Amino acid sequence: xxxxxxxxLVLPLLAAFAASFIPALLTFVLLSFHPSAGxxxxxxxxxxxxxxxxxxxxxxxxxxxxxxxxxxLTVLGTLVAGFPLAYLIVRFPSRFALGxxxxxxxxxxxxxxxxxLGWITLLGTNGPLNRLLxxxxxxxxxVPFMGNVYGTSIAMIHYMLPFMVLTxxxxxxxxxxxxxxxxxxxxASFARTxxxxxxxxxxxxxxxxxxxxxxxxxxxxxxxxxxxGTTMYLMSLLIDQQMLTTFNYAIGATLSCILLVLVIGIxxxxxxxxxxxxxxx
Amino acid sequence: MxxxxxxxxxxAEARPVPWARLARPRRRLLARSLLEVWGGLVGLFLLAxxxxxxxxxxxVEQYVIFPPAGFSLDWYARIPSYYLDGALYSLLLAAAAxxxxxxxxxxxxxxxxxxxxxxxxxxxxxxxSPIQVPLLISGVAFLQFYVVVxxxxxxxxxxxxxxxxxxxTIVVSPYVLVAVVARLSRYDERLxxxxxxxxxSAWTTFWRVTFPQLQSSIAAGMFFAFxxxxxxxxxxxxxxxxxxxxxPLALFFDSERDLSRIQYAVxxxxxxxxxxxxxxxxxxxxxxxxxxxxxxx
Numbered sequence: 001x002x003x004x005x006x007x008x009l010v011l012p013l014l015a016a017f018a019a020s021f022i023p024a025l026l027t028f029v030l031l032s033f034h035p036s037a038g039x040x041x042x043x044x045x046x047x048x049x050x051x052x053x054x055x056x057x058x059x060x061x062x063x064x065x066x067x068x069x070x071x072x073l074t075v076l077g078t079l080v081a082g083f084p085l086a087y088l089i090v091r092f093p094s095r096f097a098l099g100x101x102x103x104x105x106x107x108x109x110x111x112x113x114x115x116x117l118g119w120i121t122l123l124g125t126n127g128p129l130n131r132l133l134x135x136x137x138x139x140x141x142x143v144p145f146m147g148n149v150y151g152t153s154i155a156m157i158h159y160m161l162p163f164m165v166l167t168x169x170x171x172x173x174x175x176x177x178x179x180x181x182x183x184x185x186x187x188a189s190f191a192r193t194x195x196x197x198x199x200x201x202x203x204x205x206x207x208x209x210x211x212x213x214x215x216x217x218x219x220x221x222x223x224x225x226x227x228x229g230t231t232m233y234l235m236s237l238l239i240d241q242q243m244l245t246t247f248n249y250a251i252g253a254t255l256s257c258i259l260l261v262l263v264i265g266i267x268x269x270x271x272x273x274x275x276x277x278x279x280x281x
Numbered sequence: 282m283x284x285x286x287x288x289x290x291x292x293a294e295a296r297p298v299p300w301a302r303l304a305r306p307r308r309r310l311l312a313r314s315l316l317e318v319w320g321g322l323v324g325l326f327l328l329a330x331x332x333x334x335x336x337x338x339x340x341v342e343q344y345v346i347f348p349p350a351g352f353s354l355d356w357y358a359r360i361p362s363y364y365l366d367g368a369l370y371s372l373l374l375a376a377a378a379x380x381x382x383x384x385x386x387x388x389x390x391x392x393x394x395x396x397x398x399x400x401x402x403x404x405x406x407x408x409x410s411p412i413q414v415p416l417l418i419s420g421v422a423f424l425q426f427y428v429v430v431x432x433x434x435x436x437x438x439x440x441x442x443x444x445x446x447x448x449x450t451i452v453v454s455p456y457v458l459v460a461v462v463a464r465l466s467r468y469d470e471r472l473x474x475x476x477x478x479x480x481x482s483a484w485t486t487f488w489r490v491t492f493p494q495l496q497s498s499i500a501a502g503m504f505f506a507f508x509x510x511x512x513x514x515x516x517x518x519x520x521x522x523x524x525x526x527x528x529p530l531a532l533f534f535d536s537e538r539d540l541s542r543i544q545y546a547v548x549x550x551x552x553x554x555x556x557x558x559x560x561x562x563x564x565x566x567x568x569x570x571x572x573x574x575x576x577x578x
Contacts, residue, residue, distance in 0.1 A: 005483065006396035009388035013408060013454060016385055021411065021451045024419075024426035031425055040428060081323050088316040100320050107327045109559055111512045113529040114548035117536055118330025121337055121347050128333070128347060158330065161323070190312040219415025221515040226536060236417050236515075243421055243519065249428075256421045260414065267413050 028253040036250035050254040060255070063233040067259075070149050070156065070224070070234065071214040077157035078164035078213055079206065086168035087198070091177070101165075108162035116226035119155040120146070123227060129154075145227075149234075152227045159223055160213045167212065171205025172198075204273050211270035215263045235259050331552060338545035345542055356546040364531055364547050371527040374442070374517075375510035378449035379457075379503050386454040387499060390461035394468075409459065411452045420519035423448045427520070440522035448516055453506035460502030464495055504562060 032050055034042035054060045085104075089097045107115075122129050123145035130142040145151030175198060183193040199206070221236045228234060230241070235255060242252035333347060338356055340349025386408075392398060393405050411419060427439040438444035468491075476486040514529050521530065528551065535544050 003395060003397040006392050007398055008392070010392035010396065010398060010404060010408075013385040013389035013458075014404065016451065016454075017407065020423075020426070020447055021419075024422035025414075027426040027429050028418075028422045081326070084316050084319045085323050088313075088320050092313050092316065096317060097320065100324050103324055103327055106556060106559060107331065109508055110331060110552050110556065111529055111532075111548070113512070113514060113532045113536075114334055114552055115330045117532065117544055117548050118333040118337075120536065120540065121333050121345060122330060124347075126346065128329075155330075158326065161327070184309075190309070215413075216415075219417060221415075221417045222533065226533070229537075236415070239417060239421060240515075240518075243424065249425055252421055253425060256418045260418050263413065263415060263418075 028256055031249055032253035032257045034250055036248050039247040040249050042250050050250050051258075054251065054254050054258065059233065060238070063235055063238050064258075066149055066233060067218050067235040070153055071217040073149065073153035074156040074160055074217040075210045075214050077153060078160050079210060081157065082161050082164040083168055083202075083206070086165050086172050089165075090169055090172040104162050104165055112159060112222050113226070115158065116155065116223055119151075119158070119223075119227055123151040123154065147227075147229045147232055149228070149232065152224050152232070152234075155223045155227050156217055156220065159220070160217060163216065164209055164213050167209035168202070168205060171202045171209070174205075175201045204276075208270045208273045211266050211273065215266040215270070218266075219259060219263050334545050334548045334552065337542060338549040340542055340545075343541070345540055345545070356542040357550065359543055360547055360550075361543070363526060364528060367526040367528040367531040368551075370525060371511050371529070374445055374449060374527065375507050377446050378453050378510045379506045381446070381450045382454035382506055383457045383499065383503055385450070386457040386502075387461055387495075390458050390465065393458075394462045394465035405462070409455045412455045412459075416452065416513065416515040419448070419452055420516040423516070424519040439520060442522075445517060445520045448520055449510045449513065452513070452516060453510050456506040456509060457499065457502035460498045460505070461495060464498035468494065 031042055033046050033048065035045065035047050035049055037043040085100065089101050121127055124130070125142045125144060125146070127145075129145065130139070133139040134142055145154065179197050179201070180193050183197045184190075188196065219236060221240065224232070224234050224237055225240070228237065230237065236259070239252055239255045239259065242248045242255065337345060337347060337349065339352045339354065340346070341351035341353040341355075342349055389408060393401060393408075398404055414422075423444070424439055427437075427444055430436055430438060438447070472490055472494075473486050476490045477483075481489065512529050513527075514533055517527055517530055518533075521527065526534075528547075532544050532547060535541075
């Protein structure tokens, strides 16, 4: 059975990419090296001015910093919420755990905009979350969650949790339960077993999953816009503003390039961790 | 008396079990209970926004406060028609994109999984790349590309259905590609060899032996691709024409300009319908989350 006979089948999709996606990416990368010429246009001469402007302007740098903070908060939240869940589903697969898994999956398929609507109410100053925190005495007065990175990260955790859990489940599956049994047999409490056996063995997968969630979070648009609003400066929101409000395609392209380089770099690191870590599929 | 390992082991079996081993079942039970409590809390967290949407849609006050003082179905009756228009447009766009995306991706998946492509890994990475690139950036890329194309050839793609269709096709094709490649990597070649041995041509073998086994993976990939296209905001926001809207876009903009219970009504309706369809589809096609959901949009 010849293998090369199947080769040509890749051509239609490859041609479609070559005619649309690749030139599209090239377009904005190239556009970022031209100065803006007003609405949706650039001048023919080349320049690094867009990059120097963006990377030295405190407004853009703050936005970049806030974007990275959002990524960090989301990763931490999804790890804290998701790792125990992944462990539960793998080690104690009762109907409860599997029902939880189905719930996770089905909610992940609901529209992100609709979930955003729910979070707008939940995170409001007089919303259920604030009332719960104040009512239970944890807070003295309501805290604003809308319009800042903290409320946004809560909604982002909700959005990213399925990806984190689905990445962590295979990771936990590679941990030999006999090792945990051995630790318990030697007298380790569950906490000690977790600290000394489970987490170290899962670490490459945890790191890879975290990097992937981080990369997805910094590129996210819908939730930051719905929860953070137009006043919270974030890379993706600024890109949207430059493209659809200011029509400064040059800066929009520049910001996009920076964001894309970050995302690709982080995803590549995640793949390296997966290949070289002790985590094996 | 010298003891051998065998006799020592036999003696150990007769001895009482040490405390650490007895304690394990109890420790495990405590750990399990704590984990299940945590799981329950996470489950509530997962449901929270959706429950809010449902309850809010039934509230009686004009102003969106939670919990509502009274209940009313009024808002469902007051849903403006542009939501339906948007929904139909989203459906059409998603169906078209999934169709073309699948027609392009399925052969490509076969070529990648079975062919002897030079630079196979690079081609595979390239064809999967739209999943890694943030949708917002793909939107920027396509919009700027379309503008450049217009400048050079007067061909208008931005703000057209065709332009959206092309962009959506590219962005959803990887989901079908990944699903089929994964299935083919688990494929039992001997079935095809048996068919060849019985005299079938390559074409016949493909259609009568290979393709039926790919069907469920193709269905799963198309299903996920459809959801990605239907719910898409960042890409669509850049490329849609000014008079037209899609369902998620309408909800998105209205929630900014004029938040009212009407959006919650639309949201509740869409969620109930889509979740019901998804649960039905999961039963019939047997879609399991593991493969496609580990890749993202």
